[in-house]
Amino acid sequence: MGESDSVQNAQEWTFVGREEDIKHIKKVMLEKKSILIFGLTKIGKTKFIKQIYTLLKDNKNCIWKDFELDDIDDGDDVYEWFIEFLTEIDAVEEKSRFEKKFSSKFNVCGTCDKCKNPGPDLCLQKDKMIKTAINTIIATLKKVGKEIVLFFDNIDKVMNSSLKDNFLHFLQQSVKQTKLRTVIASCIKPKLTAKVFESYELKPLNDEAIRKILYETCECRELCPENNEEALKKVTYLSECLVFKPKNEPYLDAIVKLCEGLPLAAIMSGMLLTEDDGLLTPGDLVEILICMRLAGLSPDNCPPEDRLNIYKRPMDEVKGVASFFNSLNKGLDGTTLSIDTAVSVAINAQESIDTEAMAKLKVLKKCLDRSILSIEKLSGHHQLIWHGILRESQADLLILNTLPSDESVSQTKEMVLKFMKENVIKAGLDFDDDILQDPKSLEQAIKSLSIHSPVQAQDVKRQLSISDEHYLASKEFMGDLKSTVVKDVKDKEVDIDLETNPDMDSKCSKKLESRYSVSEDNELEFEMIYCTTSENSLKDTHGANIPGTEQIADNPPPYTTLPLETSGASGFNKENDMNKNLFEPIYSPPPSYHSSTEDIPNN
Known part of the structure; x- marks a missing residue:
């Protein structure tokens, strides 16, 4: 009891996000004799009542008792509680009388089944002795002239033990004492019928408070408490920060929300981000918290009470x-x-x-x-x-x-x-099921958060690698690998021997059109077509209009052409034997376009 080491070390992390709660409790303490602070496991109840303790200890006689590390079933430990309490309130004579009266230290039996196998029911002899000891303490409190504030932390351990009824008996009697007030922290709500007993639920912290805890853990760990409070007034994202860089802001926002108001989750997240020279990036941690939050924040090399799987x-x-x-x-x-x-x-x-x-x-x-x-x-x-x-x-x-x-x-x-x-x-x-079911897609989607753009599954897959990007681009452009990439030669007239080309209309201007196409075997082929121009369209050598040439489009549809023999390995530069024109290779399908080549001279 007293000002334990746990209370002295309470300021290791700055107390944030509970200002309104503190105001409420300070007001309630003026009217009520006993206050129960309850809430979710590891929501910050201990930290909260330590803060109340710190605010009151200079003006009141505050006594602290944490049951977390005590052996509830050990009679010696229980005996020491009473001795410590009498010592703290300076009841020297009462302490001496207590030691003489209860010299057996509550190990009065030890042979019955209830002593050998501790459970919800207490040994009758031990129960009687502890109740007598409690009544002795209550009688002593009536003689104390100064006001005492007694803080009980982690009473869950007592409430789940055979000492529950004894503890509730003490609370019931303590609210009748004019000089005693109690502040209790627990996940379990004791029910007292006294009018002067008040319960208050501690809710999860808001996002702003969680962000401050995360910021302190990442950026202010070496600062003294006074400087911490100043630094936490406004969390800033700066390029010189270790973790809170501007590019990491979307990741950190996600981490804050995934902590769900739990201070322990924020502290553990900050530690993971700063250990091992930043091995885990904020993006990595977002993925971990999405996929395995409990395990990710519960490493086996930290104390069990600091693991989220508690x-x-x-x-x-x-x-x-x-x-x-x-x-x-x-x-x-x-x-x-x-x-x-x-x-x-x-x-x-x-x-x-x-x-x-x-x-x-x-x-x-x-x-x-x-x-x-x-x-x-x-x-x-x-x-x-x-x-x-x-x-x-x-x-x-x-x-x-x-x-x-x-x-x-x-x-x-x-x-x-x-x-x-x-x-x-x-x-x-905003990730869809396709992203969540594919680890690589999820990883890429999370990495894309830094550009602040919405991510869909098809966008993620397109970014997985350069080769994948080219593959998907070509697939989109060519359809089922049967679409045609067109390169038109327009407005380039050539002289054609009418004798060798009797079907050509001499009144029409003559043009030679060349196009690239992709065969079923994905081979790049070069083809030529002799055509004539009419008023609004191109005609092939058979006199048929070539579809899509009424208005030149970005993606002309495939059409029948006259093949021209080529030489050279597929996929490399292809040389036009007849015209000696070199065409540059296409390593990935370019966007659809319409362009012209140089005039092709007559042979």
Whole structure:
């Protein structure tokens, strides 16, 4: 107890985004004796009450107790709680009497089944002794002349143990003491009937606060707290920044949204971006958070309590309603749902539940009391919110339970794709299914965010590589590799021997038109056509109008021509043996165009 190391180290990261919450709690503390701060696991409850502790400790006698590292079932640890508390309030005589009265340190039995196998029920002898000790503490508090503010953190551990009833007894008695106030942080909501007891839900942080935490983790880690606060007043994107460069802004916006208001997610994201000389780029991290957010933010080389997959614990605690969550996961798109929808799913999923009232009591209330679901009032009606991280945790548990069968593998793929889609929406991106199902396409789409342009599947595939780009361009231009690339020679008259060409109309001007075409074998061929001009069109050697020549178009359709023998390897420069004209090779199909060649001299 007292000002523990955990409180002293609370300022490692700047406290942001809770200014309005702090104002509310300071106001409530003037009216209420006990305040419960509850909310989602790792939403920042500990940090929040540490901030309250810091604000009050100079003017009030503040005592801090964190149950996180204590062995709840060890009688020695429980005994030490009372000794520490009496020491903190300077009750020297009471402490001495307490030590004489409870010399056994609560290990009074140790032989019964409840002592050997700790569970929800406490050994009767131990229970009696602890209740007596609590009453002794309460009696001592009545004699204390100064006001005390007692902070309890991580009481979930106590509420899930055999000491739950003893702890609730202490809270019930403490609100009757005029000189004692309590501030409690928990995911589980204790229910006290006293009028002076207040509950307050801590919601996820907004995007601005998450961005500041990410900025501090990436750019301000070496600054002192005073300089941090100044730097965080306005997050800026500068070219000299380590991560917050202007080109990275769209990626960082997506990362902020995918943190979903969790400070731990923002801190872990910042660490991943700055480790190993920036091995993971912001674009890489966006892909990771879309595809495997839980695993990506839960590396096995960090403490278990700092891994995001810690959210599986609360889901484990409601295994009795697992079928409800499994059914909800399959049918839910997004993280919000109506109460009517939740009730309907609960009735269909639980055979023991037949009515709406029972569904609300046995399922919804149980989940709300453990902060797995939260309730929000919008536009005159209520809706339930199931945080995205908790949804993914429940899906992971379901996958682990059903993995061996072939059907479950298919269900797993569907669920993974579903969460990828939802994460894409959360990130504010617009990727279709084709992109999500192709890892390379997804990677390319994410890289394209820096140019701030919408990305479609066909656009991504066109950018995968230079060769792919040429291939797709040629496929678009030539259709099924049978379209013709045309190069017309126009307005170039040549002299043609009428005797050898009796079918030609001597009154018409004569022209020689040359064109490129692509054969069925993808060979580049050069062909020539003798033609005559009429008023509005070209005619071939048979007198037929050549389609598309009434008005010269960008893409004339294919037509029949007279082949001209060529020499040279296919795909390289082709030489016109008759006219000695060289035509440059085409390595990739150019855009459609109309151009003319030099006059071809008579032989």
